[in-house]
Amino acid sequence: MLTSMERKRRDKAATRAALLDAARLRFARQGYDGTGVRDIAADVGVDPALVFRYFGSKDDLFEEAVHVEIPESAGGSLTDITAALLNDVVFADRQEFDGEHPLIVMLRSSGRAEVRDRLRHDLCEGYLRTFADHFKGAAPDLRAELVGALLVGIGVMRSVVASPALTQAPYEETLPLVQRLVAALDQPPAHP
Amino acid sequence: MLTSMERKRRDKAATRAALLDAARLRFARQGYDGTGVRDIAADVGVDPALVFRYFGSKDDLFEEAVHVEIPESAGGSLTDITAALLNDVVFADRQEFDGEHPLIVMLRSSGRAEVRDRLRHDLCEGYLRTFADHFKGAAPDLRAELVGALLVGIGVMRSVVASPALTQAPYEETLPLVQRLVAALDQPPAHP
DNA sequence: CTCCCAAGTCATCGATCGATGACACAAGCC
DNA sequence: GGCTTGTGTCATCGATCGATGACTTGGGAG
Numbered sequence: 001m002l003t004s005m006e007r008k009r010r011d012k013a014a015t016r017a018a019l020l021d022a023a024r025l026r027f028a029r030q031g032y033d034g035t036g037v038r039d040i041a042a043d044v045g046v047d048p049a050l051v052f053r054y055f056g057s058k059d060d061l062f063e064e065a066v067h068v069e070i071p072e073s074a075g076g077s078l079t080d081i082t083a084a085l086l087n088d089v090v091f092a093d094r095q096e097f098d099g100e101h102p103l104i105v106m107l108r109s110s111g112r113a114e115v116r117d118r119l120r121h122d123l124c125e126g127y128l129r130t131f132a133d134h135f136k137g138a139a140p141d142l143r144a145e146l147v148g149a150l151l152v153g154i155g156v157m158r159s160v161v162a163s164p165a166l167t168q169a170p171y172e173e174t175l176p177l178v179q180r181l182v183a184a185l186d187q188p189p190a191h192p
Numbered sequence: 193m194l195t196s197m198e199r200k201r202r203d204k205a206a207t208r209a210a211l212l213d214a215a216r217l218r219f220a221r222q223g224y225d226g227t228g229v230r231d232i233a234a235d236v237g238v239d240p241a242l243v244f245r246y247f248g249s250k251d252d253l254f255e256e257a258v259h260v261e262i263p264e265s266a267g268g269s270l271t272d273i274t275a276a277l278l279n280d281v282v283f284a285d286r287q288e289f290d291g292e293h294p295l296i297v298m299l300r301s302s303g304r305a306e307v308r309d310r311l312r313h314d315l316c317e318g319y320l321r322t323f324a325d326h327f328k329g330a331a332p333d334l335r336a337e338l339v340g341a342l343l344v345g346i347g348v349m350r351s352v353v354a355s356p357a358l359t360q361a362p363y364e365e366t367l368p369l370v371q372r373l374v375a376a377l378d379q380p381p382a383h384p
Numbered sequence: 385c386t387c388c389c390a391a392g393t394c395a396t397c398g399a400t401c402g403a404t405g406a407c408a409c410a411a412g413c414c
Numbered sequence: 415g416g417c418t419t420g421t422g423t424c425a426t427c428g429a430t431c432g433a434t435g436a437c438t439t440g441g442g443a444g
Contacts, residue, residue, distance in 0.1 A: 010391050010440060033225035034303040036431065047393050052433060108302060110352050111226040120353045139365070141357040145349055146342075146369055149358065153345025157337055160302050161312045165333040166341065173331070177338055177377065184376030185369065202410060202421050228401065239423050244403060 016054045018044045021096060023065045024105075028098040032062055032109035062109070066118075068102040070126035078134050082147075082182045083175060085127060089151050090158065091171045103152065104159045123148055135186060143185050150181060208246045210236045213288060215257045216297075220290040224254055224301035254301070258310075260294040262318035270326050274339075274374045275367060277319060281343050282350065283363045295344065296351045315340055327378060335377050342373060 022043035026035040037058055041048040055061040071088060073081055089101050097105055106119050124145070131144035154174070157163045166174070214235035218227040229250055233240040247253040263280060265273055281293050289297055298311050316337070323336035346366070349355045358366070 012391065015391080031225075031303045033223075037433090038431085048432090049394085049434080050392065053392085058432065107299075107348065107352065110300060111223045116352060116354065120355060123353055124355050139357070139361075142361050142365070143369065145355045145358045146346070146373070148355065149345030149349045150338075150342050150373075151345070152348055152353075153341030153343070154338070156299065156344055156348060157341045160299065160308060161315055161344075162308065163312060163316050163337045163340065165331070166337045169331075169334050173334070177335065180376045181338070181342075181373050184372045204421065207421080229403090230401085240402090241404080241424085242422065245422085250402065 012054075015044065015046060015050065019046070019051060019054060019061075020065060023061050024096050025098050027062060027065055027109060028100050028105045031111075032115070033111060037061075062115075066102045066105055066109075068122075070122060073127075073130040075130075078131075078182060078186055079179060081130055081134065082179055085147075085151060086154075086175055086178050087171065089127065090154050090174075100159050101155055104155045107152070107156065108160070123152070127151075146185060147182055150178065154178075204246075207236065207238060207242065211238070211243060211246060211253075212257060215253050216288045217290050219254060219257055219301060220292050220297045223303075224307070225303060229253075254307075258294045258297055258301075260314075262314060265319075265322040267322075270323075270374060270378055271371060273322055273326065274371055277339075277343060278346075278367055278370050279363065281319065282346050283366075292351045293347055296347045299344070299348065300352070315344070319343075338377060339374055342370065346370075 019040060022040045023035075026040055026043070037051045038048045040061075041051055051058070051061060055064065071084075073084065089103065092101065093099055094101060103119065103122065106115050106122075109115050110119065128144045128148045131147050132140045135143050154166060157166045211232060214232045215227075218232055218235070229243045230240045232253075233243055243250070243253060247256065263276075265276065281295065284293065285291055286293060295311065295314065298307050298314075301307050302311065320336045320340045323339050324332045327335050346358060349358045
């Protein structure tokens with residue numbers, strides 16, 4: 001797989017970018033342990049030694065490959081944030097990661113401790129902080145993490161488990177169900 | 193780690209069982225790729241060749257290690273099933289798997305396709321079928337898989353991401369929140 | 385055209401992996 | 415005690431891994 005047919009034959013920046021793209025695809029599909037630097041280099045059609053010259057080590061390449069900036073959550077209502085997050089985390093088509101979210105990519109490579117640390121940081125400090133701020137009542141952090149669990153779980157069911165219904169259901173069908181769940185979490189417990 | 197201090201020195205059944213226990217722990221903590229047969233054998237204090245003699249291959253050992261029978265869901269109300277499932281999948285203390293559910297262990301080793309197939313089968317055909325049967329209205333499969341996503345997500349948040357709130361919250365605090373979510377999924381959409 | 389630096393290649397290292405087959409040794413039986 | 419059977423060990427194979435350093439080659443500057 002040559003990422004770009006017209007890649008110049010001796011262009012450091014282009015080659016580095018092509019290696020990064022190939023690494024993202026490989027890591028997304030096969031995880032960290034299942035991917036070798038020789039595979040990545042072969043995808044680009046280049047010598048494996050270039051990986052170490054440009055990125056230092058396989059670890060550094062992975063770090064740079066799965067790095068993604070967390071979008072500034074538009075400070076709207078809980079409904080708006082839910083819709084944005086579901087779209088961004090679950091349904092956004094990340095072509096560079098084979099259609100999966102970097103969080104799922106990291107999850108697939110969660111054998112290493114640093115990856116788990118990055119996961120926790122990106123999720124809890126990044127995506128879920130807004131939810132915790134919006135939840136009123138007791139234990140907002142716990143309820144925010146339950147939203148995170150739901151979103152992560154949906155991603156896992158679609159990308160890893162490949163469960164039939166969730167994989168085929170479009171965004172328009174999944175969103176209202178998720179909205180009902182988040183709304184139920186926001187309301188105080190009903191004591192009839 | 194010798195599983196049992198008084199293990200007889202030449203006892204095939206006991207040695208095999210000890211290898212299986214050690215394999216479960218290693219696979220649970222480090223995943224399939226991160227675990228070597230030499231590690232497992234060293235845990236038991238035995239030669240690595242015994243692994244192949246008793247189990248055939250590393251793959252076969254993994255298959256046997258993560259095999260778990262799905263409990264027959266007591267055919268009670270949706271509330272009862274939810275409580276049972278949350279306890280069994282998320283909060284049951286599986287000592288033999290370092291406290292984690294075999295589903296999470298498989299998830300940590302999901303690089304191989306057969307593992308993903310087993311995951312999908314055990315989850316959708318096993319755990320979630322009961323939910324789909326209990327859900328009235330449209331798209332019961334989708335809603336059942338959303339329950340599965342929630343449970344799997346909670347397991348991931350606790351075991352992999354190690355998110356603070358969900359990890360520390362006891363069963364008694366998490367269960368009512370999950371109950372509210374499942375109940376919201378069961379009710380027909382509210383159109384005020 | 386030539387020179388020179390950067391881009392890319394080649395050979396190779398040491399470690400580790402799963403796996404195999406020949407071998408050593410303890411236990412039960414006679 | 416000698417023999418058989420089965421439990422466990424040892425040495426080793428071939429492949430693959432990440433990583434290193436010396437080497438080659440292309441392309442722009444002069």
